[in-house]
Amino acid sequence: MKNIVLITGTSSGIGKATALYFAKQGWNVIATMRNPENETELTNEPNIFVTKLDVSDVQSILTAIQQGIEKFGKIDILVNNAGYGQIGLFEATTPKKIQAQFDTNVFGLMNVTRAILPHFRNKKSGTIINVTSTLGIIPMPMSSIYTASKFAVEGFTEALAYELYSQNIKVKIIEPGGIDTSFSQRSRTEFAYNPELTDYNSFVEERSKQQYSYENSFTPEQVANTIFTAATDDSQQLRYIAGYDAEHLIGIRNKATTDQQYVDAIRNVFTPNGFKNDTELM
Numbered sequence: 001m002k003n004i005v006l007i008t009g010t011s012s013g014i015g016k017a018t019a020l021y022f023a024k025q026g027w028n029v030i031a032t033m034r035n036p037e038n039e040t041e042l043t044n045e046p047n048i049f050v051t052k053l054d055v056s057d058v059q060s061i062l063t064a065i066q067q068g069i070e071k072f073g074k075i076d077i078l079v080n081n082a083g084y085g086q087i088g089l090f091e092a093t094t095p096k097k098i099q100a101q102f103d104t105n106v107f108g109l110m111n112v113t114r115a116i117l118p119h120f121r122n123k124k125s126g127t128i129i130n131v132t133s134t135l136g137i138i139p140m141p142m143s144s145i146y147t148a149s150k151f152a153v154e155g156f157t158e159a160l161a162y163e164l165y166s167q168n169i170k171v172k173i174i175e176p177g178g179i180d181t182s183f184s185q186r187s188r189t190e191f192a193y194n195p196e197l198t199d200y201n202s203f204v205e206e207r208s209k210q211q212y213s214y215e216n217s218f219t220p221e222q223v224a225n226t227i228f229t230a231a232t233d234d235s236q237q238l239r240y241i242a243g244y245d246a247e248h249l250i251g252i253r254n255k256a257t258t259d260q261q262y263v264d265a266i267r268n269v270f271t272p273n274g275f276k277n278d279t280e281l282m
Contacts, residue, residue, distance in 0.1 A: 004072045005231065006030040006065065008053055008112060009082030011039060014131065014179065017220035018079060018227050023048050025228065030068035030075065032082075055082050055108025061115045074123065077231045078116045080109045081131045085146040088192025089200055097192060098145050105149035110156065120169050127170040129230050130157045131223075134177045134246040138253060141270055142207055145192075161238055172230045175250070176223050177243025207270065218243040 005022050009015040010031040019031040023045050031042045032053030042048045049071050053064040068075055086093065086101040113128060120126030135143055136150030154173065161171035226242040241247055249269070256262035 001073060002026065002028045002047075003076045004028045004030065004068070004074055005077040005079060006032065006068055006075050006116070007079040007081055008032050008055060010042060010050075011035065014176065014220045014223050014227075015079075015081040016042065018081065018224040019048055020045070021221065021224035021228055022231075028072045030064070030072070032064050053082075053112075055111055056103055058111055058115070061112050065115055065119065069119065075116065075119060075126070077127045077129065078112065079129045079131065079227060079231075080112055082108060082112075083131070083149075084190075085133075085143065086149075086190060086192065087143050087146060089142060089194070089197060089204065090144040091200075092194035092197055093145050093192040097190075101145050101149050102152070105146075106152045106156070109153060113160070117164075117169075121167050124168050127172065127231060128157075128160070128164075129172045129174060129227060131174045131176065131227070132157070134175055134241075134243065134249055136173075136175060138249045138266060142204065158238060165236075170236065172237065173239045174223065174227055174230060175239060175241050175246055176226075177218060177241075177246030177249070179218055179220060179223060179243070218246075 005027055007015055007019050007022075007029065010019045011033040015031075015033075019029050019042055023029050027047070029045075029048040031039075031048050031050045033039065033050070034052065034054045036050045036052050039050050042050050049068065051064050051067050052060055054060045065075065083105045084101075086097055109130060113130075116126070116128070120128075130153055132153050133146070133150045135147045136154040139147045139151075157171055157173050164171055223242045226240050230237070230240050241250060249266070252265050252269070253262050256265060
């Protein structure tokens with residue numbers, strides 16, 4: 001029997017690339033999204049089953065999992081990919097936007113994870129792969145809410161990995177850097193802005209230029225390859241880095257001899273000239 005993967009957030013970007021990548025490797029794929037009626041590419045692949053799943057709607061999650069099992073007989077891998085980035089100054093981000101960010105990136109991911117666990121426990125195997133971000137380890141200015149959501153997922157995932165080891169269920173993390181996808185475009189569209197906060201103007205202008213320069217570090221297909229490696233390497237490795245900028249920034253943290261050295265080096269990265277003072281740690 002072929003291996004089966006269920007992937008959330010497959011309407012575009014990393015999710016769609018991952019669905020296609022697994023399918024090309026001969027896997028059966030349950031590709032889920034909020035609006036499957038709009039999908040035209042994945043529906044043409046014979047071993048991809050496209051169905052509705054909204055991470056904020058528990059019933060839609062349960063239905064998608066049941067449909068996938070009925071279609072293919074089982075599920076071996078869950079890839080929690082659905083999410084978005086709320087970018088902007090914290091002071092300009094409304095409580096409503098903050099709640100929405102956590103509802104999708106954190107509580108939605110937990111909803112899907114909770115729903116798949118009975119199936120994995122019943123067959124005494126399975127792998128959960130959570131897509132976080134470099135910002136889940138390295139905070140960046142103007143991304144405090146997104147960073148907080150990804151820090152939460154990082155902590156949740158690591159703790160869960162220790163917990164589910166007792167059930168022969170693997171749990172893994174993918175940490176992409178900047179990827180040129182519609183995810184980045186949506187983040188810019190939903191940028192938190194308050195015209196009254198003029199004190200930040202020069203900082204926001206400089207930081208915005210620097211932030212958008214990171215977006216082409218890796219392609220969605222390269223991230224999909226990393227996800228496939230995590231799914232198939234038969235190891236207990238927890239974290240997988242995907243992106244040259246991710247390797248650079250995480251490398252700064254790993255090479256720092258003290259916490260303050262790391263903090264000072266990362267602060268220097270976010271000066272107008274970027275990366276100018278961190279070479280001693282690379």
